[in-house]
Amino acid sequence: MPEFNASSQYNGQILRTSWGQRTQDYQNSRIAAISQQSNDNGLQVLMDNLQMIENLNKFNREKIVERQLFAKGTGAHGYFELSNDVSKYTRAKFLNGKSGKQTPIFARFSPSMINSKGFPDTVRDIKSFDIKFYTEDGNFDLMTQNSQVTFIRDAAKYPDFIHSQKNNPQSNLKDYNSTWDFLSQTTESINMLMRFYGAEFIPDGYQQMNTYGQHTYKWINDKNEFTYVRYHLINNLGQNFFLIDEQAMDLFKDPDYFTSMLFNQISQGNFPTWTLKIQIMTQDDALKSKYDIFDSTKTWDAQLITVGNIVLNKNPQNNFAEVEQVAFNRGHFVDGIDSSGDRLLQGLIFMDQDSNLFRLGSNYDQIPINKPYKVKQISYSRDGASSFTSNFGNSTNYYPNTLNGPIPDASIKPALSTASSTPSTQKTYDDFTQASQLYKDMSKYQKEILAQTLVKDLKQVKKSIQQKAVDMFNKVDVDLGSSINNQL
Known part of the structure; x- marks a missing residue:
C-alpha cells in the first residue's frame, strides 16, 4: 500500500x-x-x-463538482514514443520524425461511465482511457473507451440516453425499465449492446484493456490533403476478461481493484504499455464504404497501422491536483489533426468544453495539469474567477489592433475539401448487419454468455418492454431472440 x-x-x-x-x-x-x-x-x-x-x-x-460521466478515476504520467513516421497522413509535429521520438503524456482511467465514485471498478459498464499529449505544438487530447462503437450516433440523443441509464429520479435506484425502454426503441444501439453484454467486456484491470477513439477524425498533411482516421489503443499484455458477472462480483470485496492494480504495478516498475494504431480512409474509400464512416455505432473495415507506444511509468503525486483536476476535450487538437462530420463527435466537443467550465471554472486551462507547458498560452481571453497568471498584464485585450498584439498564423491552411468529402449524405443506415455478423462469429459459449447476461437484466423489465427487446434481438439472429425469449 x-x-x-x-x-x-x-x-x-x-x-x-x-x-x-x-x-x-x-x-x-x-x-x-x-x-x-x-x-x-x-x-x-x-x-x-x-x-x-x-x-x-x-x-x-x-470537493469540487463531480464529473457527470466517468466520475471515479485514477491516472498516471508517462510518454508516447513514435515508432512509425506518419507524415504522409498528418503534419502533426509529435507524429513526425524519427522512431523513438517521445512526447510526455498524462492519462486518466475510469471504470464506469454512468455510476458515481463509490461504485466498484469491476461493474459492467463502459470504461475510459483518456490521454493528454503535451506536444511541441500544444496539447492534444485523445479520449477512448473499451468498445469500438457507441450506443448512439447523434449528440441530440445524448442527454436522453444518459438519463435512461441513470438511477430513477424518485427512488434513486437502478431503473431497468427506463434503460431498456430507451434502448429497445433505439436500434442503432444494437451493435454496442452485443459487445456490452458479451463475454469479452469486463477487462481484468486497465493494463489488459483495449480502447478505441470511436469517432472519425481528420488527419491533414503538409500538402493540405486529408484522410479520415480512427484510433485504437491495443494493450501489450493481451486481453483477459471476467467472462461472467459473477466472477466480477467476487471482486466487489476489493472495490478499487483496477485502481490499486495500476498504482501498484507502476510502483513496482512493471510499467503498462499500449500500442497506438490507426485506421485510415481516403475520401474515395469513404465513398465506397457500405456504411457512413461518420457513424460511431459502426466499425470500419480498414487495415490497422502502427503509430507508436504509450508507456505509463509514474504515479501522480497528488490525486486531486492531477486526476481530479485534469480536463479533457475531444476538440483539443494540434495542427494536422481536426474533427470531421461525425455528428456525435461534434456535440461531444461542445459538451466536453461546457463540462470543464462548469466543473473547474473559466480558467481551468491554467491549472498545471492542463497547461500546454511546451508552448506559451497567448490569447485575448481575460479575467474570470481564479486567474492564476498575470492575466497578460497591460497588453491589449482585443483583435485586430495596431499595438503589435498576437496575430493568427497565416501559414496554417485549411484542409482541401470537396463535395465528395461528405460521404454520409450518400449512405443509408443499416443497424443490424454488423451485429448479425458479430453474433455469427461468436463461439457457442460466447453466445450462451451473451444471452444469459441479457436475460439477467431483462428479467427486471416489464413484459411490454421485454417484447420490444426480444423483437430487436430477433433482427440480429432468430436464434439469439429465441434463446432470450425462452429464458425469460
Missing part, C-alpha cells in the same frame, strides 16, 4: 496560515473567560480565530 513520504521539502519549517502568519496553536480553539453565572464553566470559543475558521471553511469546500 502507498504511504506518505516524509516532508523533506518542508524539513520541519514553521506552519503558517494562508496569508503567511506564523501559527502558534493548530489544534485548540481560542477561548475567553466569561461571567461565572453562566452554565458553560465560564469559557467561550472566540470566532476571531481566523485560522480555525479558514480550516473549517476550506474543509467544507474540498
